[in-house]
Amino acid sequence: MAVQLNHTIVPARDEEETARFLAEVLGLPAPVRSEPFLVVRLANDVALDVLRVDGPVPTGHYAFLVGEEEFDAVLGRVRERGLTYWADPFHRHPGRVNDWSGGRGAYFEDPSGHNLEIMTRASGDNR
Structure with a gap:
């Protein structure tokens, strides 16, 4: 089996x-509980395993490759929520x-302060 990303916390x-928030804004199925996580599954079967932490949340960057129509839909939901x-x-x-x-690409934050990115072309894809 080739190496594939399965999930990230x-x-x-x-x-x-x-x-x-992730499921709604990205237009994904509702999260599923899999203790101790709430799992948000992406279209390529990679999972975002959301885990509650006490104290400061170490923020990260999560980038999502989307099609042109999905980009417009996600950005529309970001705007509807009044998010910068x-x-x-x-x-x-x-x-x-x-x-x-x-x-096209844009960045916005989730409720925990993670820097989320949506993009229609992968980084470095200059075809």
Whole structure:
């Protein structure tokens, strides 16, 4: 079997809020409980295992490759929620979308402060 990413743990202050947010904003199926996690499954069968942590949440970056229609849908849900989004990972260009690698991309935060990215072309994909 080739090496594949199966899951990653997403630490959260409130695992239900974060898992629900991820599923709703990304347009994914509802999270499923698999103790001690709430699992959000992506289309390529990779799982985000959301885990409640006490104390400060170590924030991370999670990037999601989406199609053009999915990009518009996700960004629409981000806007509907009144969330700020940025064209860059440093959050210097609010309300803008980037055009890196010939695609579109945007960044926004989840309730635990993770930097989420949606993009229509993979990083370094200059085809």
